[in-house]
Amino acid sequence: MPASPDVVILGGGVIGLTSAYFLARAGVSVHVYDRGDLGREASWAGAGIVPPGHPDRAATPADRLRGIGSARFPELSAELRTLTGVDNGYRRCGALEFLSPDDSDVVDLWRAEAIAFERLTVAESRALEPLGTVEGEPYLLPGCAQVRNPWHLRALIAACERAGVALRPGVGADGWEFTDARVTGVRLSSGAVVRAGNYLLATGAWSKPLLQPLGHTPHVYPVRGQIAAVRGAAGSRVLMMGKRYIVPRGDGLTLIGSTEEPEAGFENRTTPEGIGGLVAFAQAVLRFANGPIVEASWSGLRPGSPDGLPYLGPVPGTDRVFVAAGHFRAGVQLSVGTAQVVTELLTGRPPCVELRPFALDRRPGANAKTAFRS
Ligand SMILES: Cc1cc2nc3c(=O)[nH]c(=O)nc-3n(C[C@H](O)[C@H](O)[C@H](O)COP(=O)(O)OP(=O)(O)OC[C@H]3O[C@@H](n4cnc5c(N)ncnc54)[C@H](O)[C@@H]3O)c2cc1C
Missing domain, CATH: 3.50.50.60 (FAD/NAD(P)-binding domain)
Structure with a gap:
């Protein structure tokens, strides 16, 4: 060396x-x-x-x-x-992204970049993923991937x-x-x-x-993000709703993310409110037989600009x-x-x-x- x-x-x-x-x-x-x-x-x-x-x-x-x-x-x-x-767990799992009517320019960006997508009805999105209450218009993005x-x-x-x-x-x-x-x-x-x-x-x-x-x-500057990892949800695709998302890992574990907390500075820890909010979000969007079981939670400091x-x-x-x-x-x-x-x-x-x-x-x-x- x-x-x-x-x-x-x-x-x-x-x-x-x-x-x-x-x-x-x-x-x-x-x-x-x-x-x-x-x-x-x-x-x-x-x-x-x-x-x-x-x-x-x-x-x-x-x-x-x-x-x-x-x-x-x-x-x-x-x-x-x-x-x-x-x-490294890389896999092209696909995603459903839920857009609000104000987000039509996002679809224009996808089209311009030749990103494959399909506009679905809510019923069609429910046929693909076991969804509870969702807001917005669902779009299927087959090219979305994840890595562990x-x-x-x-x-x-x-x-x-x-x-x-x-x-x-x-x-x-x-x-x-x-x-x-x-x-x-x-x-x-x-x-x-x-x-x-x-x-x-x-x-x-x-x-x-x-x-x-x-x-x-x-x-x-640091922008804290918290994640809850829960068990008990089915589903295979990433679900994206604004800044929040759900990422099924494919082994029974599902990540629910994330908070965006610049006010936390360098304090890298989870909070009951942060994780509670994410679990409530998961409970609304997903269907659980026996409620979500939180297996782990953590936080990280994104490098913001x-x-x-x-x-x-x-x-x-x-x-x-x-x-x-x-x-x-x-x-x-x-x-x-x-x-x-x-x-x-x-x-x-x-x-x-x-x-x-x-x-x-x-x-x-x-x-x-x-x-x-x-
Ligand atoms: C909850 C959460 C969810 C996220 N989800 C996604 C996602 O789905 N997809 C995506 O693309 N991105 C995601 N991100 C963002 C992504 O994780 C970050 O943008 C990325 O990890 C930044 O990488 P980095 O190497 O710059 O920083 P870091 O991983 O923070 O690494 C910086 C390193 O520098 C070291 N260091 C600091 N000071 C010094 C020093 N003086 N000398 C030597 N070493 C030093 C630290 O110890 C650290 O290891 C997420 C982030 C969080 C927190």
């Missing part, structure tokens, strides 16, 4: 680990530092919905990143399984190890070493300084303190520091496209998406309507 690798990645969530694996596959030597355990923050807590998309038909760079995820998750999952023996986050992270960690990535859990970054105003290393919590050809900041909701010394104060888009690309004012953080509600689905862009940037190739909308110094505009909100 080289003492000074080509790339040091700070943060071992789905963004840092996928980037590390893609870089290592491209022949780049990589070290990943995480101040905690690898893959135990937002990436572990998420529901793993991977909505459909078509990169070549995408209207925006963000849609293109999602489309790359939709298109490449099957082959990545197969590759990880072959390499590591770990199944803890399994996917386990597969990524094992794949990184196989590919020669040096993984350093329990060692955080405290700041930067500067020489003549140029970044020349990262100061680690161990007291050591590590130097590399390039640095990638993938520290999720905790990115601000590492960006400030580089002259940037983007609003990356003012316009919901990630920060992705070079850090202006530096020549060797890059950022991939702030993926908010979509870090798993955007992880493959993000890792592809990171690999292109760090191996001197033009990025496959336009990076201006993801620039650290962008002025966030009004939130554009997105094709998927869950």
